[in-house]
Amino acid sequence: xxxxxxxxxxKDAIIYQLHVRTFFDSNSDGIGxxxxxxxxxxxxxxxxxTAVWLLPFYPSPLRDDGYDIANYCxxxxxxxxxxxxxxxxxxxxxxxxxxxxEMVLNHTSDQHPWFQEARSSRDxxxxxxxxxxxxxxxxxxARIIFLDTELSNWAWDPVSKSYYWHRFFSHQPDLNFxxxxxxxxxxxxMKFWLELGVDGFRLDAVPYLVERDGTSCENLPETHExxxxxxxxxxxxxxxxxxxxxxxxxxxxxxxxxxxxDEFHMAFHFPLMPRMFxxxxxxxxxxxxxxxxxxxxxxPHCQWCIFLRNHDELTLEMVTDAERDYMYDEYxxxxxxxxxxxxxxxxxxxxxxxxxxxxxxxxxxMSLPGTPVIYYGDEIGMGDxxxxxxxxxxxxPMQWDGHWNAGFSNADPELLxxxxxxxxxxxxxxxxxxxxxxxxxxxxxxxxxxxRVRKSAPVFSRGSIEFLDPPNHRVLxxxxxxxxxxxxxxxxxxxxxxxxxxxxxxxKGAIPIEMSGKTIFPRVGELPYLLTLGPYQFxxxxxxxx
Amino acid sequence: MSxxxxxxxxxxxxxxxVGEVDLLVGIPSRNDSKTIGNVVRAAEEALLRNFRRQxxxxxxxxxxxxxxxxxAVRQASSLSTNGYESLRTSRWITTTTRSAGxxxxxxxxxxAAADLLHAKASAVVSGSTATVTPDWINALLRPVxxxxxxxxxxxxxxxxxxxxxxxxxxxxxxRAIFGKPIRELRATEFCFSARLASECxxxxxxxxxxxxSAAETWMAITAMTGPFACCQTFLGPKPRPAxxxxxxxxxxxxxxxxWCLESKEQYWIHGxxxxxxxxxxxxxxxxxxxxxxxxxxFFRLYRTGVAELSEILGSILDAETHAELVRLxxxxxxxxxxSNALWVRTIYEFAAAYHHSVINRSHVxxxxxxxxxxxxxxxxxxxxxxxxxxxxxxxxxxxQEFLRQRDSFIERWNTKR
Numbered sequence: 001x002x003x004x005x006x007x008x009x010x011k012d013a014i015i016y017q018l019h020v021r022t023f024f025d026s027n028s029d030g031i032g033x034x035x036x037x038x039x040x041x042x043x044x045x046x047x048x049x050t051a052v053w054l055l056p057f058y059p060s061p062l063r064d065d066g067y068d069i070a071n072y073c074x075x076x077x078x079x080x081x082x083x084x085x086x087x088x089x090x091x092x093x094x095x096x097x098x099x100x101x102e103m104v105l106n107h108t109s110d111q112h113p114w115f116q117e118a119r120s121s122r123d124x125x126x127x128x129x130x131x132x133x134x135x136x137x138x139x140x141x142a143r144i145i146f147l148d149t150e151l152s153n154w155a156w157d158p159v160s161k162s163y164y165w166h167r168f169f170s171h172q173p174d175l176n177f178x179x180x181x182x183x184x185x186x187x188x189x190m191k192f193w194l195e196l197g198v199d200g201f202r203l204d205a206v207p208y209l210v211e212r213d214g215t216s217c218e219n220l221p222e223t224h225e226x227x228x229x230x231x232x233x234x235x236x237x238x239x240x241x242x243x244x245x246x247x248x249x250x251x252x253x254x255x256x257x258x259x260x261x262d263e264f265h266m267a268f269h270f271p272l273m274p275r276m277f278x279x280x281x282x283x284x285x286x287x288x289x290x291x292x293x294x295x296x297x298x299x300p301h302c303q304w305c306i307f308l309r310n311h312d313e314l315t316l317e318m319v320t321d322a323e324r325d326y327m328y329d330e331y332x333x334x335x336x337x338x339x340x341x342x343x344x345x346x347x348x349x350x351x352x353x354x355x356x357x358x359x360x361x362x363x364x365x366m367s368l369p370g371t372p373v374i375y376y377g378d379e380i381g382m383g384d385x386x387x388x389x390x391x392x393x394x395x396x397p398m399q400w401d402g403h404w405n406a407g408f409s410n411a412d413p414e415l416l417x418x419x420x421x422x423x424x425x426x427x428x429x430x431x432x433x434x435x436x437x438x439x440x441x442x443x444x445x446x447x448x449x450x451x452r453v454r455k456s457a458p459v460f461s462r463g464s465i466e467f468l469d470p471p472n473h474r475v476l477x478x479x480x481x482x483x484x485x486x487x488x489x490x491x492x493x494x495x496x497x498x499x500x501x502x503x504x505x506x507x508k509g510a511i512p513i514e515m516s517g518k519t520i521f522p523r524v525g526e527l528p529y530l531l532t533l534g535p536y537q538f539x540x541x542x543x544x545x546x
Numbered sequence: 547m548s549x550x551x552x553x554x555x556x557x558x559x560x561x562x563x564v565g566e567v568d569l570l571v572g573i574p575s576r577n578d579s580k581t582i583g584n585v586v587r588a589a590e591e592a593l594l595r596n597f598r599r600q601x602x603x604x605x606x607x608x609x610x611x612x613x614x615x616x617x618a619v620r621q622a623s624s625l626s627t628n629g630y631e632s633l634r635t636s637r638w639i640t641t642t643t644r645s646a647g648x649x650x651x652x653x654x655x656x657x658a659a660a661d662l663l664h665a666k667a668s669a670v671v672s673g674s675t676a677t678v679t680p681d682w683i684n685a686l687l688r689p690v691x692x693x694x695x696x697x698x699x700x701x702x703x704x705x706x707x708x709x710x711x712x713x714x715x716x717x718x719x720x721r722a723i724f725g726k727p728i729r730e731l732r733a734t735e736f737c738f739s740a741r742l743a744s745e746c747x748x749x750x751x752x753x754x755x756x757x758x759s760a761a762e763t764w765m766a767i768t769a770m771t772g773p774f775a776c777c778q779t780f781l782g783p784k785p786r787p788a789x790x791x792x793x794x795x796x797x798x799x800x801x802x803x804x805w806c807l808e809s810k811e812q813y814w815i816h817g818x819x820x821x822x823x824x825x826x827x828x829x830x831x832x833x834x835x836x837x838x839x840x841x842x843x844f845f846r847l848y849r850t851g852v853a854e855l856s857e858i859l860g861s862i863l864d865a866e867t868h869a870e871l872v873r874l875x876x877x878x879x880x881x882x883x884x885s886n887a888l889w890v891r892t893i894y895e896f897a898a899a900y901h902h903s904v905i906n907r908s909h910v911x912x913x914x915x916x917x918x919x920x921x922x923x924x925x926x927x928x929x930x931x932x933x934x935x936x937x938x939x940x941x942x943x944x945x946q947e948f949l950r951q952r953d954s955f956i957e958r959w960n961t962k963r
Contacts, residue, residue: 278633282633282634283565283601284601284633284634284635285635286632286633286634286635287633320631322598322631322633323633326599326633470563471559471560471563472562472563472564472565473563473564473634473635473637474565494565494566496565496566498565499562500563501559501563
């Protein structure tokens with residue numbers, strides 16, 4: 001079953017990001033699977049999300065959590081079968097939940113048959129599907145992304161006695177997108193999944209598709225040309241499907257991936273994320289306002305995708321050195337928490353488990369322009385385990401209840417793909433879906449209510465934004481506007497109560513109605529509108545003219 | 547009836563908007579349009595360069611300028627700060643003092659701002675001090691913010707003939723009485739902690755007229771006499787003061803100091819042991835560019851004063867002291883020397899007379915001015931060719947003299963003649 005073609009559904013979406021492996025194990029082998037995920041769709045529907053974004057579930061040696069794909073058109077046996085996927089997809093669609101899957105275009109696993117063929121001899125027909133060189137001198141201006149593990153973007157292949165290009169791990173050789181056969185092969189892969197009914201792709205590592213000497217090998221015009229070609233084919237054959245770009249770049253560079261509305265439908269706004277954390281720690285709206293003011297307009301049919309946390313580290317690539325130092329000192333004083341140029345922690349531990357700050361950040365996530373992404377487990381305040389290596393600490397099993405293996409699996413605990421979080425603060429006995437479902441005041445219940453309110457007003461997903469400039473810099477206030485609908489969002493970024501005077505003269509006569517409790521506030525007049533906010537409190541007001 | 551507030555509604559509104567801060571720099575100003583731009587830029591740069599992560603605010607308290615000082619502040623604060631970027635919003639507060647507070651209103655307003663904003667360290671820098679640099683601000687703030695001092699007094703590089711009232715009276719007198727060797731008692735630059743700000747702001751002394759001309763001195767002495775950690779930090783060259791209004795300055799300084807002696811009497815009246823005060827950087831530096839000073843005029847004013855104020859001096863001083871001053875006045879200028887011992891005895895007697903109000907207190911202070919001029923004449927003559935080390939040695943002698951006569955002063959203070 002495919003959902004009806006609905007234009008721009010992605011703008012109104014609330015996306016839930018998860019890894020099949022982490023969610024629910026239906027066959028007691030210690031690893032989550034599609035059958036398990038399907039069983040938990042009711043939970044996701046009740047939570048209020050409208051789309052699921054699945055991390056890579058393809059056959060893979062799993063040396064990079066599945067981003068090292070060895071077969072693009074199958075399901076990793078640990079997660080089930082292709083039929084299991086189809087069944088899950090149909091069940092999701094029955095509930096009105098769209099499914100976005102990960103597509104890694106840039107590289108394969110070195111175990112992929114394509115690469116095995118390519119390295120087998122210099123004359124192999126697949127040889128030119130990857131980027132080879134007799135020296136490691138080419139493309140020297142390209143930065144190394146995984147600084148903690150890689151010394152070069154070239155790796156020596158002892159089989160064919162030459163170097164191959166890789167922007168990520170050395171076991172992930174880059175595909176050669178200058179080769180039309182590669183471009184066609186990857187379209188065939190996409191078509192395969194689109195014909196099954198997936199609603200969109202999150203395209204991984206987009207900026208690095210093409211290499212040119214003397215450049216940074218990022219964001220090259222040829223890369224955009226490839227994206228445009230895929231988009232054209234997508235629109236022609238699969239209208240209503242969506243492409244989401246992963247391009248960890250400055251907004252001006254990412255904007256190029258929207259093209260004239262003819263490349264990606266959505267792209268992640270990477271620089272906003274660390275600045276939301278920074279603003280809360282600094283108790284100052286400046287970082288958020290600055291980055292959003294530096295964000296160019298995007299074509300009308302496009303949308304930013306915004307998030308607080310995801311499966312990767314809290315990336316600090318898109319901040320200044322001074323800002324990075326500050327973030328490290330404030331959020332990752334223990335160096336174990338740091339990886340690459342970022343911080344491998346979940347939302348709740350980053351917020352010191354302070355419910356008010358978790359709510360504030362979620363409030364901003366749901367009211368700033370863009371389609372929000374919730375990382376699995378953050379809706380209940382799951383913790384992390386920084387000692388698991390790489391970024392596995394934020395990829396631990398979902399905590400469903402306080403019983404055996406947190407309700408995630410019936411397997412012996414030793415069999416689990418990763419240990420369950422079990423410390424007294426974030427452990428499954430304290431933090432789990434079951435207990436939070438029973439409590440109307442839990443973070444989970446609060447999140448459901450937040451999502452309900454968000455969905456009640458299209459202004460959040462489609463509206464313009466105008467920042468107010470109250471003298472109190474600890475307060476971030478903005479008006480979202482869509483048609484005749486206006487919502488005023490006021491966020492106290494501070495740990496202390498704040499008073500703020502808002503210049504709402506433009507909305508004189510409007511009656512602010514607080515959207516959570518539907519409480520009426522005094523009518524807006526000529527004078528500055530005085531509000532008081534408790535620590536980390538936020539309000540959403542619908543500005544109604546009656 | 548509502549009580550009149552020191553703080554205007556607009557000022558409070560600005561404080562509300564700024565909220566809690568870590569560091570505050572207060573800049574009092576009065577017709578400082580020529581110099582305040584540099585002060586503002588120095589303060590901003592200091593905060594951005596040295597305290598980038600801290601929550602900071604600059605507070606300009608203007609005392610009714612009519613020369614465009616506030617406009618100069620606005621212009622300066624909008625200029626670039628040598629490429630230093632703040633992580634946070636840069637915050638500014640500007641206000642004008644209300645007349646009710648008099649000369650102390652600016653400091654009191656800064657104290658109120660510091661207290662209400664919970665500033666951990668607050669530096670005060672005069673808008674008229676043209677030589678302020680970012681390093682000054684850093685040097686003032688750092689001991690309080692980073693090392694938990696409560697009060698930081700400045701040390702300046704001064705011209706050998708500047709700061710003579712401080713050198714001859716305020717410093718040695720306060721050191722002998724309060725036990726702490728803080729040189730610049732009447733400073734225009736200093737720094738204080740939240741604890742000290744709260745103590746000072748809540749003091750009943752603000753109800754006294756005495757504080758009007760001596761708020762800075764009073765604050766320094768409050769720090770010296772309370773449970774507060776004090777230090778001194780070397781800043782740099784202090785500009786030479788304008789020659790106009792010198793009499794007023796001296797009168798205010800003396801009045802304020804004598805009033806402080808009274809208000810802090812409980813601290814010193816039983817004698818205090820000397821306590822060292824940490825000095826950061828050089829403890830003294832002297833510049834020596836040639837200046838024209840009319841020494842003869844000082845002697846002439848002394849001689850005239852002693853003659854014309856004979857009756858008043860007679861009621862203030864012991865007969866022996868008075869006679870000695872009269873004897874000196876009769877000498878030829880070249881033979882005139884005002885010894886340390888006589889000077890200290892004279893000053894102590896004036897202070898006691900002020901305390902006992904033997905005559906109108908303002909007359910006591912006024913009568914001291916020509917005597918002080920005689921001392922200055924003698925100082926200039928004695929040290930005409932001395933280097934800074936010799937001058938320092940003499941200063942130390944003077945301090946010891948103040949200490950030597952302290953007990954008799956305390957006795958005099960306690961016994962009304």
